[in-house]
Amino acid sequence: MLEDPLFSVVIPSYRSASMVGEAVRSALAQDARSLEVIVVDDGSPTEDAQAAEAAGEGDPCLRIIVQHNMGVSAARNTGIRTARGRFIAFLDADDVLLPGALSAHLAAFEEHPELALSFGRVRFWDPAFGEKGRQSARCFSLSLPRILGDNQVCTASNMVVRTEDARQINGFDEALRRAEDQDFLARLYLGGYRTRGLDRLTLNYRTVSGGLSSDLDLFAADWRKAVEKARLLAPGDVALAEPEIEARFARYAVRRRLRLGTSGARDLSLLAGHLVKAPGLLLKEPRRCFSTFIGAAAAPLFRHPHLTRVLSR
Structure with a gap:
C-alpha cells in the first residue's frame, strides 16, 4: 500500500453484499491511482466485507473495517478517522464512481487551493435500464437554500472533501440517519469553507423506491433537525x-x-x-x-x- 495516498475512498456498507463489489471496483479502477479504498462494514447481517474483499482481488489499496452497527454516519466517521489520504471521496455501497471522477476532482482542488469540497453531476441510475437515467442539473456554487432546501449535491457519494476539513467540522452527525449529508454541507458552508461544483458527470447514483429517502415522513423529521442545527449556528x-x-x-x-x-x-x-x-x-x-x-x-x-x-x- 502507498505510504501517503492522495485519496481515501470511504465506502460504508450495510446489507449491500450484492452491490458493494461494484462500488469497490469503480474506486480501484480510477486513474488517480494514489488512493486507498476503505470499506466500513457497519455490522451488516449480509456478507458485505467478504464481497468487498473478493472484488478487491488482493489489491493492497483496499482496506476493510468491520464494526458493530451504528448507522451510516458513524460508518463514514470511522472512515474519516482512519483515512490517510489528503482528500476523502465518500461513496455509498450501492453507487458507482465513473471513470476519471477523482482526477476531475483533483484538478479542481489544484486549480483552487482554497477549496474544501468538490462535487460533480450525478446520473440517477437504475441498472435494469442501463446508463440512460436523467442527470442532475449543473450547479457551480452552493447557497443555504440549495443545501438545505433540496440538496443540489444530491448525495454524500458526490462529495470529495479535504480530510483535515472533514475532521475540523467533526464529520457527520451520528444522531441523523437521513439528511446527514445536508447537515454536513450546511456546517461546512456556514463555517466559511469553500465549495465548488464541476460541470462533469462523476457518479452513477442508484435510485431505489425502498431507499431511506423514500420514507418522506422520517426523512422530513431528520431534515427538520438539520435545519434547526443550522439555525443555531x-x-x-x-x-x-x-x-x-x-x-x-x-x-x-x-x-x-x-x-x-x-x-x-x-x-x-x-x-x-x-x-x-x-x-x-x-x-x-x-x-x-x-x-x-x-x-x-x-x-x-x-x-x-x-x-x-x-x-x-
Whole structure:
C-alpha cells in the first residue's frame, strides 16, 4: 500500500453484499491511482466485507473495517478517522464512481487551493435500464437554500472533501440517519469553507423506491433537525433564507411523491403556498417549478410513468 495516498475512498456498507463489489471496483479502477479504498462494514447481517474483499482481488489499496452497527454516519466517521489520504471521496455501497471522477476532482482542488469540497453531476441510475437515467442539473456554487432546501449535491457519494476539513467540522452527525449529508454541507458552508461544483458527470447514483429517502415522513423529521442545527449556528442567515428553503423542500417532497406514485390532492396547495412565500424560486428555476406544479395537478389523471417523464424534463 502507498505510504501517503492522495485519496481515501470511504465506502460504508450495510446489507449491500450484492452491490458493494461494484462500488469497490469503480474506486480501484480510477486513474488517480494514489488512493486507498476503505470499506466500513457497519455490522451488516449480509456478507458485505467478504464481497468487498473478493472484488478487491488482493489489491493492497483496499482496506476493510468491520464494526458493530451504528448507522451510516458513524460508518463514514470511522472512515474519516482512519483515512490517510489528503482528500476523502465518500461513496455509498450501492453507487458507482465513473471513470476519471477523482482526477476531475483533483484538478479542481489544484486549480483552487482554497477549496474544501468538490462535487460533480450525478446520473440517477437504475441498472435494469442501463446508463440512460436523467442527470442532475449543473450547479457551480452552493447557497443555504440549495443545501438545505433540496440538496443540489444530491448525495454524500458526490462529495470529495479535504480530510483535515472533514475532521475540523467533526464529520457527520451520528444522531441523523437521513439528511446527514445536508447537515454536513450546511456546517461546512456556514463555517466559511469553500465549495465548488464541476460541470462533469462523476457518479452513477442508484435510485431505489425502498431507499431511506423514500420514507418522506422520517426523512422530513431528520431534515427538520438539520435545519434547526443550522439555525443555531447562523440564526440570521437561516431566517433570511427560510422561505426559499421551505419552498425547495416542499417541491422536493412533491416530486418524490409523484415518482413514488403517492401524490395526493393537497400537494398542489402545499406547493403553491410555499412558492407564494418564495417567488424568487420561480424566477431562478421556472422549468423545475412549473413541471412539478403540472405534475401535482395532473396526478389524479395520469399513471405514474407519465408523471415521471414530465418531471424528468
